[in-house]
Amino acid sequence: MTDLIKIVIAGPRGRMGQEAVKLVEETENFQLVAVIDHKNNGRKLADIFPTTQSQVKVYTDIEDCFQNEQADVLIDLTTPETGYLHTKTALLHGVRPVVGTTGFTQDELTELKNLAEEKELGCIIAPNFAIGAILMMKFSQMAAKYFPDVEIMEMHHDQKLDAPSGTAVKTAEMIKENRLSHQQGHEDEKETIGGARGADYDGMRIHSVRLPGLVAHQQVLFGAEGQTLTIRHDSYNRASFMSGVKVSVETIMSLDTLVYGLEHILV
Numbered sequence: 545m546t547d548l549i550k551i552v553i554a555g556p557r558g559r560m561g562q563e564a565v566k567l568v569e570e571t572e573n574f575q576l577v578a579v580i581d582h583k584n585n586g587r588k589l590a591d592i593f594p595t596t597q598s599q600v601k602v603y604t605d606i607e608d609c610f611q612n613e614q615a616d617v618l619i620d621l622t623t624p625e626t627g628y629l630h631t632k633t634a635l636l637h638g639v640r641p642v643v644g645t646t647g648f649t650q651d652e653l654t655e656l657k658n659l660a661e662e663k664e665l666g667c668i669i670a671p672n673f674a675i676g677a678i679l680m681m682k683f684s685q686m687a688a689k690y691f692p693d694v695e696i697m698e699m700h701h702d703q704k705l706d707a708p709s710g711t712a713v714k715t716a717e718m719i720k721e722n723r724l725s726h727q728q729g730h731e732d733e734k735e736t737i738g739g740a741r742g743a744d745y746d747g748m749r750i751h752s753v754r755l756p757g758l759v760a761h762q763q764v765l766f767g768a769e770g771q772t773l774t775i776r777h778d779s780y781n782r783a784s785f786m787s788g789v790k791v792s793v794e795t796i797m798s799l800d801t802l803v804y805g806l807e808h809i810l811v
């Protein structure tokens with residue numbers, strides 16, 4: 545029998561948070577002890593999720609939560625600024641963060657890594673929890689060795705706060721490890737409408753599409769003489785991310801550092 549893992553979820557009423565509450569409640573050795581619901585006005589979790597069976601506490605503030613609850617893991621699915629503060633607060637309280645929230649700066653990631661190492665605590669920051677998305681990133685990294693001309697096109701629902709997506713940034717970082725660094729396109733190219741060529745990451749371009757009806761999609765387009773290669777992943781619902789959240793919670797208890805990207809923990 546595996547040990548019970550006590551979990552706090554931040555952002556339980558969000559699109560991802562709702563799926564995470566379901567996952568934790570349905571998983572035998574996971575126990576949801578509390579949620580951080582910053583706009584809560586005294587409602588119990590059962591008022592938000594009528595099916596919930598557990599006696600889950602609702603907090604509006606993370607400090608207050610960790611001062612009152614014994615938790616092993618924080619699952620954060622909020623916003624970039626809040627996610628960073630929550631992750632830091634969790635580590636300071638000895639709680640291991642599993643973070644799906646995207647939009648952290650490089651400085652924030654470095655600071656959190658240093659803190660996790662100082663505290664000898666596991667911390668997983670995964671820009672994408674879907675196994676298919678991890679494979680898309682890895683295949684793109686492999687292809688970049690042979691196709692150094694590449695453009696990333698990510699497409700998301702129009703309620704998304706950060707652009708480019710965390711997945712697109714991670715994909716670009718992974719591609720950079722294998723790609724001959726150079727500026728793409730014609731050296732004299734000129735944008736007649738600003739932004740037409742997308743964001744520039746080490747000379748490759750990232751394009752962010754936002755439309756109602758979309759969930760989370762990305763294609764990585766490689767071009768070479770007489771040929772193109774397209775690697776594409778689509779998430780059609782948020783349940784697609786939950787197996788990655790589950791494996792992260794299970795793995796984090798045996799980590800003592802920060803891991804950025806699910807590809808590092810999938811075997």
Ligand SMILES: NC(=O)C1=CN([C@@H]2O[C@H](COP(=O)(O)OP(=O)(O)OC[C@H]3O[C@@H](n4cnc5c(N)ncnc54)[C@H](OP(=O)(O)O)[C@@H]3O)[C@@H](O)[C@H]2O)C=CC1
Nearest residue numbers: 555557558559560582621622626644645646670671672673
């Ligand atoms: N890693 C992955 O695989 C995935 C990551 N994501 C990322 O997860 C995050 C959440 O996405 P999504 O669920 O679509 O977003 P939503 O906007 O649906 O949910 C965000 C939740 O965070 C809450 N929130 C906002 N500010 C605070 C705060 N200060 N304290 C506590 N809670 C707060 C919101 O509450 P309220 O509405 O009441 O303000 C809301 O419930 C995003 O960063 C997104 O990019 C998304 C999908 C997959």
Ligand SMILES: O=C(O)C1=N[C@H](C(=O)O)C[C@H](O)C1
Nearest residue numbers: 646671672704709710711760
């Ligand atoms: O906001 C989203 O929806 C998603 N965010 C993550 C990202 O920024 O990459 C993961 C996925 O693409 C869905």
